Amino acid sequence: MNTMAKSLITTAVLIGLATSSATFAKDGFLNGKPFEYLKSKVDANADAISTLNEITANLTADIAAINATLEVIENDVESNKADIQEINSLLLLLEDAVDVNADNIDALRASIDLLQVQHDNDIAQLLTDIGELRASIDNLRSTIDGALAQLGTTVDQLQLEVDANTGNIQSLLVSSVNALADIVAMQSILDDHEARLVDAESHLTSVDLQIADINDRLDAINLRLDGLDTAVAGLQAFHTSHFTGVLNDVPIDDLNGWTQCFSALYSDTSATAAKMQSQCTKPHLIVACRATGDTVLRVMAEAPREDVFNEDGSGRNVSRLVNGAQWYFSNNYSMGFAPAGEAVRRSSADTLNMGSNDRLSWHTHSSYNAGWRCGDRVGLNGSSAWEKLIFEADF
Secondary structure (H helix, E strand, O other): OHHHHHHHHHHHHHHHHHHHHHHHHHOOOOOOOHHHHHHHHHHHOOHHHHHHHHHHHHHHHHHHHHHHHHHHHHHHHHHHHHHHHHHHHHHHHHHHHOHHHHHHHHHHHHHHHHHHHHHHHHHHHHHHHHHHHHHHHHHHHHHHHHHHHHHHHHHHHHHHHHHHHHHHHHHHHHHHHHHHHHHHHHHHHHHHHHHHHHHHHHHHHHHHHHHHHHHHHHHHHHHHHHHHHHHHHHHHHHHOOOOOOOEEEEEHHHOOOOEEEEEEEOOOOOOOHHHHHHHOOOOEEEEEEEEOOOOEEEEEEEEEHHHHOOOOOOOOOOOEEEOOEEEEOOOOOEEEEEEOOOOOOEOOOEOOOOOOOOOEEEEOOOOOOOOEEEOOEOOOOOOOOEEEEEEEEOO
8 A cells, every 4th residue: 555655645746747748748838938938928019928927827727736736745655654554453462362373473464564664764755755846946947037037027128129219110110111202203213314315316316417418428539638639739730931042031930839858058068969869859850059048049950860870970961852951960970051052061061152151051960069150159178158059849
């Protein structure tokens, strides 16, 4: 009977604990982090607080059930004591009835005494376990009270944060509404700009067409200008003054279409034939001389460039008839002209008919290029009063 009572007590305690654990496990409280769980429940939904209160009420009911079970166990212990006393009375009666079996009775009594001691020990251990269970229940109750207090503080803090954030949320909503209105306005502006862009692109296409038309007209004008340039060149060639034979006292202004390409004083020893050829490259040339700075040419004659600079060597009487004048040239002797059909005497410059005003002769020695003759003015090797000139023209 003692073993049965102990089993009943143990079963009742385990049922009570299992009931409490199942209640807590059902709501997720015994997940290892009760405070974090309770805080998440409060954050997630205010209904969680009501659920926690129900859990607390269930826990209180479970404790009450455990206390009731303990009272039943204590009643069973008292009942077992009465049973033991009744057994002792029966043993005394049995001892009187069976004297012949005294030895067996003594052995039975010893067994009963041992059972009594064991039963007492079991009762003592059970009472100790009950005390420890009560202490655990008290500790659990204290923990729950602390958790509830902490939960209340956390809920209050959450409420304060919610109240504080309500204003921010309202401001954010107002800002969002304003931003949405701005976006709508900007979209309207963007639509207007896109419409303008379409108009601008259309206008640009029209402008491109106009530019293409203008370019076509410019090309036509350029073709006409090219034609005009050709005509002008022809007119210039037509109006360029042409001269035949040896001429005297010709104003420079009469040289229409001609450009001066070379000039040097008669005293200039650097006035080489090579310099004349490098500076005067057009197909027609006028070779002339004048008093320095004068606007009138004292003597002049015209000929194609290839005839003016045609190499004749240093022959004393060599000359060629070109355009009404006798021409001669050498890179290392002398150059010049005389009237058509008349002889020359190159020594090295032309010294024939010293009084004639129709002759021109210049030294072209590689070592001496000054002088020598401008009409009847001779021996001008060191003179700066007289000047050599060449003009050129395209025709």
